[in-house]
Amino acid sequence: MIDALPTDFLFPPSRISTRVDASLGSASHVGTRLHELGILSSDAESTVLVVGDLGAVEVFDRVEASLTACGARVEWHRIEPSESIKVQATADRIVEWAIERGVDRGTPILAVGGGIVCDLVGHVAGTLLRGIPLALVPTTLLSMVDAAFGGKTGVNVPLSGGRLGRNLVGGFHPARVVVADVSTLATLPDRDLRAGLAECVKHGWVDGEEHLSWLEARADELTADGAIRKIALRDLVRRSIVVKAGIVTRDPLERGERRFLNLGHTFAHAIEARPGNRWRHGEAVAIGLVAAAAASEAAGCAESGVLERTRALLGRLGLPVVLGDAPPATELRELMALDKKRSGRALRLVLPIRPGVIEVLESPAEEVVAAGWAAVGATA
Numbered sequence: 001m002i003d004a005l006p007t008d009f010l011f012p013p014s015r016i017s018t019r020v021d022a023s024l025g026s027a028s029h030v031g032t033r034l035h036e037l038g039i040l041s042s043d044a045e046s047t048v049l050v051v052g053d054l055g056a057v058e059v060f061d062r063v064e065a066s067l068t069a070c071g072a073r074v075e076w077h078r079i080e081p082s083e084s085i086k087v088q089a090t091a092d093r094i095v096e097w098a099i100e101r102g103v104d105r106g107t108p109i110l111a112v113g114g115g116i117v118c119d120l121v122g123h124v125a126g127t128l129l130r131g132i133p134l135a136l137v138p139t140t141l142l143s144m145v146d147a148a149f150g151g152k153t154g155v156n157v158p159l160s161g162g163r164l165g166r167n168l169v170g171g172f173h174p175a176r177v178v179v180a181d182v183s184t185l186a187t188l189p190d191r192d193l194r195a196g197l198a199e200c201v202k203h204g205w206v207d208g209e210e211h212l213s214w215l216e217a218r219a220d221e222l223t224a225d226g227a228i229r230k231i232a233l234r235d236l237v238r239r240s241i242v243v244k245a246g247i248v249t250r251d252p253l254e255r256g257e258r259r260f261l262n263l264g265h266t267f268a269h270a271i272e273a274r275p276g277n278r279w280r281h282g283e284a285v286a287i288g289l290v291a292a293a294a295a296s297e298a299a300g301c302a303e304s305g306v307l308e309r310t311r312a313l314l315g316r317l318g319l320p321v322v323l324g325d326a327p328p329a330t331e332l333r334e335l336m337a338l339d340k341k342r343s344g345r346a347l348r349l350v351l352p353i354r355p356g357v358i359e360v361l362e363s364p365a366e367e368v369v370a371a372g373w374a375a376v377g378a379t380a
């Protein structure tokens with residue numbers, strides 16, 4: 001099944017095709033991938049703009065060497081990522097830096113880092129000069145299996161009262177090249193690695209029984225130390241890429257099945273919008289998956305056992321399944337209104353029915369939403 005990993009997949013509206021290299025060591029070949037597509041030319045010295053996530057500093061030399069080997073001049077801009085700097089002001093600084101380095105419409109910009117840097121640089125690439133070629137070297141599990149694929153870019157919007165509107169400004173600008181090299185995860189802190197597993201669990205639910213059972217069977221290997229984990233992660237990344245690439249190719253603009261990939265996210269984004277939020281995105285997604293499963297059971301949609309199965313797998317993967325500080329459900333319910341997946345003023349929930357069957361529930365009853373929040377420890 002995982003042999004079906006695409007090497008190129010098309011994003012129909014933009015006609016941009018993404019070349020994927022998910023082989024071990026591929027971070028050292030990003031220059032070659034750009035060269036193959038004619039984005040780097042061997043005739044003239046080309047400039048490549050690289051925005052690097054300081055967490056992924058160990059990967060910088062490999063990327064630089066691969067670009068210079070293809071005759072490129074490399075300009076670096078380094079970033080210490082956080083959700084609070086994933087905002088338009090940071091994008092503006094990157095734009096200014098790029099303009100000062102003589103960017104033109106053919107100049108590629110490359111992000112090396114986690115989902116925050118990939119989203120920020122994607123947003124810049126999609127808007128600067130009305131679009132320049134984008135390449136991504138995701139270096140967190142979450143960005144390898146999710147953020148780097150599918151063309152969504154974006155920044156957060158700081159709102160009154162310390163709230164953060166998640167990804168409210170952005171567009172669709174797919175990368176020309178994505179290099180997902182599991183060996184770059186060697187330095188990733190365990191907490192960030194586990195956070196990425198939440199999006200993989202989401203993919204399991206969306207894809208179906210075989211995928212979800214595979215995750216359950218491999219949960220111990222995915223949390224083990226050493227070589228066993230590396231092999232399991234390589235297989236996991238390939239499985240998740242197949243799921244995401246398939247869905248975004250069929251439904252690039254999220255009018256149908258791509259909405260299923262928002263499973264858990266309406267709850268997660270409310271958690272992340274809270275002032276002083278302490279959860280990683282993937283951790284908020286894990287809690288959101290539990291809340292969505294509970295809401296699905298409360299709505300009478302889910303087959304029996306969906307909530308228990310979701311909780312059990314996330315727990316085994318070392319992910320949070322409750323909010324520790326018992327926030328009021330009313331506050332969280334209000335924050336859900338900031339979610340961009342709502343339709344007009346009505347809320348839209350994405351609910352698991354059984355593995356491989358997901359439904360979008362428009363304007364859910366308040367008891368259904370409340371059941372979701374209660375299941376993750378919010379107070380009534």
Ligand SMILES: NC(=O)c1ccc[n+]([C@@H]2O[C@H](COP(=O)([O-])OP(=O)(O)OC[C@H]3O[C@@H](n4cnc5c(N)ncnc54)[C@H](O)[C@@H]3O)[C@@H](O)[C@H]2O)c1
Pocket residue numbers: 053054055056080081082083086113114115116117119139140141142143146147148149150151152153154167184185186187188189192195196280281282
């Ligand atoms: N565009 C999309 O479709 C999409 C999909 C899912 C998530 N996202 C976005 O992705 C973001 C979350 O991404 P994330 O989980 O990668 O978090 P992140 O970008 O915050 O990275 C997590 C941490 O890991 C560090 N890091 C990165 N690579 C490292 C490495 N190899 N070794 C050591 N440390 C490393 C970073 O510096 C950071 O401290 C959110 O902003 C979310 O909205 C976007």
